Amino acid sequence: MGRLLTDAAARLAAGGLVAFPTETVYGLGADAENTQALARIYAAKGRPANHPVIVHVAPEADLSYWAGAIPAEARALIQAFWPGPLTLILPRAAHIPAAVSGGQDSVGLRCPSHPVAQALLREFARLKPNGQGGVAAPSANKFGQVSPTHAAHVRAEFPELGPDQLLVLEGGPSQVGIESTIVDVSRIAQGVGPVLLRPGHISAAQIGEVLGVAPARPDEAAPQVSGSLKAHYAPRTPLRVLPLDQLLDAAGRDTSAPSAGRTAAVVFSLDARRAIPGVDWLECASDPGRYARDLYALLRRLDGQGYDRILMEQPPRAAAWQAVNDRIGRAAAAFATDGA
Structure with a gap:
């Protein structure tokens, strides 16, 4: 080196x-x-x-x-x-x-x-x-x-x-x-x-x-910084982040149609999965540190596997998950008008 x-x-x-x-x-x-x-x-x-x-x-x-x-x-x-x-x-x-x-x-x-x-x-x-x-x-x-x-x-x-x-x-x-x-x-x-x-x-x-004081939230006069756009960190495959019940509903929607493509459904527990044609289930880490470490590599891998859409289960809203929620929220915002 x-x-x-x-x-x-x-x-x-x-x-x-x-x-x-x-x-x-x-x-x-x-x-x-x-x-x-x-x-x-x-x-x-x-x-x-x-x-x-x-x-x-x-x-x-x-x-x-x-x-x-x-x-x-x-x-x-x-x-x-x-x-x-x-x-x-x-x-x-x-x-x-x-x-x-x-x-x-x-x-x-x-x-x-x-x-x-x-x-x-x-x-x-x-x-x-x-x-x-x-x-x-x-x-x-x-x-x-x-x-x-x-x-x-x-x-x-x-x-x-x-x-x-x-x-x-x-x-x-x-x-x-x-x-x-x-x-x-x-x-x-x-x-x-x-x-x-x-x-x-x-x-x-x-x-x-x-x-000795908590940092404030961004104000209108705050400097612009990297990664501050509403839509950012996005894969090329349309992505949605949903609570589990909504994810399960979205995963089962239109999968029987002849034109239906493949879906990657990322959930915290494979116990949630259903037998739905064209849906591949993946289990993500339940620890925010490991989730963050794996996130981008996972999205890149799914991008290369020919999926038509990615559905991700909404992580907890706890403070420990703030950074993860920030990244996947911005990634999903790139497809906010997409019907995936």
């Missing part, structure tokens, strides 16, 4: 793209200070130019290089959760390109815990004249689609990009499986915040324990 990491860091320094593993999902990385490299990320993903990306930094990075201010609340969260699946939104330092933030005056920073990500970030920083290399890296997938949790997912997502255009680092399956928690602390000086902009593995309760 040593030579490959060296080559990957050199690729970043030359303005190229490198996909790399993190504990959350695989990221599509480029030099966060190179506007042409950032444009390559947006072009590869089909991502709107006003949609910000997250800057990944090594554990020893000087955050004052990236952020114009680092409030005490941010330092407390860093002490508690970095390296780890937490992104902080901070005031953007004046010399950091606005392109990394979708033109906003804030910047998202994260220090991943995955050893391959950390090694890449350190090697890249070593190549930078100021020693402060940061890698802008949204999830390594087409915009709005299911995030990748394996290197093979990345290669399948970008078949048009050969090895000379995209270097993919292997790092095994992502252990968290969904994107990082995002907390806005960019407006502390104005008396606003902290604000939970995207739920994730690190919960609102954990953030509240550290700060």
